Amino acid sequence: MALGLDDGTMPDVEVGPDNSYIIDNKTYVSKDEVYNGYKCADRGILLPFISEYTWSIEVRAFLYLVGLLYCFLGVAIIADIFMGAIEKITSKTRKVYLTSEKEDEPEVIEVRIWSDAVANLTLMALGSSAPEILLAIIEVIANKFEAGALGPGTIVGSAAFNLFVISAVCVLSIPKGESRRIKDIKVFAVTAVFSIVAYVWLLIILKAVTPNEVEVWEAAVTFLMFPLLVLLAWMAEKNFCGIPNKTDTSKQIELGNFQPADKFLRDRQYFRDGRLDRDGLVAFIKEVKNYPGLTDEDAAILAASKLVESQSHSRMWYRVGAVRNMTGGRKTQPQLSTKLKVRSKDRMKTLIMLEDGTNQVYNAMNEHPDAPTLGEVPQVKPHQNAVIDFHAASCAVMEDIGKFKVAVCRSGRLDNRVSVRVETIDGTATEEQDYMPINEVITFEPEESEKFVEVEIINDNQWEPDEEFFLKISLLMNAEEREGVQLGRISIMEITILNDDEPGVVMFQKRGFLVKESIGNAVIPVVRKNGADGEITIKWRSIDKTAVSGKDYTGGEGVLTFKHTEIEQNIEIPIIDDMTPEKDEHFEIELFDPTGGAKIGQINRTAVTITNDDDFNNVLNNMMQMTNANIHAMQVHHETYVSQIKDALNVNGGDIENATAGDYVLHFLTFGWKIIFALVPPPSLLGGWLCFVVSLACIGLLTAIIGDLAAIFGCLVNLDDAITAITFVALGTSLPDTFASRTAAVQEKYADNAVGNVTGSNSVNVFLGLGLPWFIASVYHYAKGSKFKVEAGSLGFSVGLFSGLCIITIALLMARRMFSIFGKAELGGPPCPKICSGIFMIMLWLIYVLISAFQTTGYFNF
Secondary structure, eight states: OOOOOOOOOOOOOOEOSEEEEEEEEEEEEEHHTTTOOOOOOOOOOOOOOSSSSSOOOOHHHHHHHHHHHHHHHHHHHHHHHHHHHHHHHHHHHEEEOOOOOSTTSOOOEESSSSHHHHHHHTTTHHHHHHHHHHHHHHHHHHHHSSSSSSSHHHHHHHHHHOOOOOHHHHHHOOOOTTTEESSSHHHHHHHHHHHHHHHHHHIIIIISSTTTTHHHHHHHHHHHHHHHHHHHHHHHHHHSSSOOOOOOOOHHHHHOOOOTTTTTTTOOOOOOOGGOOOHHHHHHHHHHTTTTTTTHHHHHHHHHHHHHSSSOOHHHHHHHHHHHHHHHOOSSOOOOOHHHHHHHHHHOOOOOOOOOSSSSSEEEOOOTOOOOOOOOOOOOTTTTSEEEEEESEEEEEEHHHHOEEEEEEEOOSSSSSSEEEEEEEEEOOOBTTBBBOOEEEEEEEETOEEEEEEEEEEEOSOOOOOEEEEEEOOOSSSSHHHTTEEESSSOOEEEEEEEOOSSEEOOOOOOOOEETTTTTEEEEEEEEEEEEOOEEEEEEEEESSSOOOOOBOOEEEEEEOTTTBEEEEEEEEEEEOOSSSOOOEEEEEEEEEEOOOOOOOOOOEEEEEOOOOOOOHHHHHHHHHHHHHHHHHHHHSSSSSHHHHHHHHHHGGGGGOOHHHHHHHHHHHHHHHHHHTTTOOTTTGGGGHHHHHHHHHHHHHHHHHHHHHHHHHHHHHTHHHEEEEIIIIIHHHHHHHHHHHHHHHHHSSSIIIIIIIIHHHHHHHHHHTTTTHHHHHHHHHHHHHHBBBBBHHHHHHHHHHHHHHHHHHHHHHHHHOOOOGSSSSSSSSSSSHHHHHHHHHHHHHHHHHHHHHHHHHTTTOO
């Protein structure tokens, strides 16, 4: 036991009873005597709260581990709120006026005040790394300005996990055949160099300049590297030096970042820069309303989803989304309801599929209750794929026809060789009794546009009512055979078995049809009755009444062709929606001049009435409100205490319809944390700064508890603080970043938000997480006339090992960018090199952890 007065002299000490000491007539008991048998009770700053003297070490270790994991969830939730405050602060914009076609109305756009590079390296880096940084600061202050092992070890361990594991996860997560490159390579180069310099500088401090000691100037230089990094990254982003970019991004920033909204309807831009405006919403509604079955609420949800997807997102946005996925909270990414995702089982005809493979909206119609459910129907892209379907949706044949042929048509792309499968499906008619089953593959050679399938009807010479069965076209299972081919709208054909050999009578199904102005295309069915023998044609023409062709609808003339056995065809009339309120209008369609022996039936003319939708302004205002409400529900931050508390109380932020079983479990586990942190002031107050300060204080308090839990747990299981730091604590604080980076890697076009910010975050951790506390402690010791001791030991070894492996990893990422064997991209690329790269980086992390642990425990020394 070391004793000494402030002036350096030794006091008079006498040995008292029971291992006590008498100093200046006062009795003292040694710490070892006080904690005798109470293992690790002196390791915490705040813990333990209650006496654990009678508890077994095993129970205490288990409880501390559970508490540590639970506190990781808590710090992730408060970090979510902290990120919301940062998003509010960095989202401030300024208006820029541009010339427009209208002389009196200049175009106004808003651009962010904060530079992306500055925001990423300051507030956003602080948000994602706050637990590690605060842990190092709190540890130094709690140790009476003496260095500890937990804080520095966590910073280095977290940096290793971020660089090795997160990079590996991002490389492996890219879908097959895709790749991602870092777009702003200059900023990445700056942060990558600084991430190496930061740890090499630590090694120089600890091993070379002043071994096992940190002086004031060394700590000051470490801390001042942070603003230097921010300055150089900002200069690289603005391209103040170096070779000019092919496109001057700095000028583009001044004019606003216009993001094309191409994920919903290709080559259509409805919402410029991800902002909702009246004209864009009108255009969007016009397109969406072309597809029957979608309500105004559905359109509002789709518009909000499109708006969110068309916006550019920061790494912080993905991190908040990852945390909410981990805690069953309100999602930041668009979620289409089950209504918009599930196909109806009692509908057969596919009417709509929106978006290029990401969010699909199906509304299938089936005219017969026993008809099969349609499978996945790809989006029709006739300029890219061959489109295969039947010539008609239904046909009727006599029972004694024997064999007949059904036409399978090909449209769209014709220069490739494609194959599809045609098979029969029972309806009221059954195979082997009423017809012979079919299950065959038909192949269209290049430029071949029509094939025939031979169907055989069984005549059993017994009376029976009309029966039907189905022919279905499907794509082959082999992925290679599915490329370049696409099913059309009529992929299932109904065949009715009847006894008739007349050409039939052709007429409209009804005398009148009522359609909404927003329907898109009016579909008018023409039926063939009393016979279906032979091929016939009939002409049709539109007749203007109160509705005028070219203004209210697109009319004209045409010919319908009924092939042998076909009994129904449709006339499609495009309806023009001018999105202005007006009275109901109508036009007529007339059938005339049949051929092939057919006759015109009683209903040879039908009236089509175009009814105006609800009052346009009210509808559009409601749509604006609903869309804004959906967008508001996807915001990162809350505007009021009410919405903040509501989100905390409800699973998935109140979106019960889309909540999963996992969301309920995670919400239950984190409910306590959510209620506590719902009392933090919302970011809407004081521009987000009040929430920023309060959240940071909460993170600091929770980080102190995590430090105690980790230190006591490590002590109970005989783990050195350095090992606990680079394993349990580093993993716990880095998991949200892992999920965030993976999501960004899959969804973003570039790799910047996935791995581009990892090196910057690692640099900031050193400059703030070690530079700041070491500067405070070194100044304190300098004022006291003592030295601030930082034992190189395991920390110096860990830093040196990480620095070497860091150089290897960054070199690998650059090699992936440069060489075609890797796909010339940091992420994704060819399968074999991608998998090898990911495994290699994970192995580097395992090597770092194992060798650092062995060195700390004394298995070997360097």
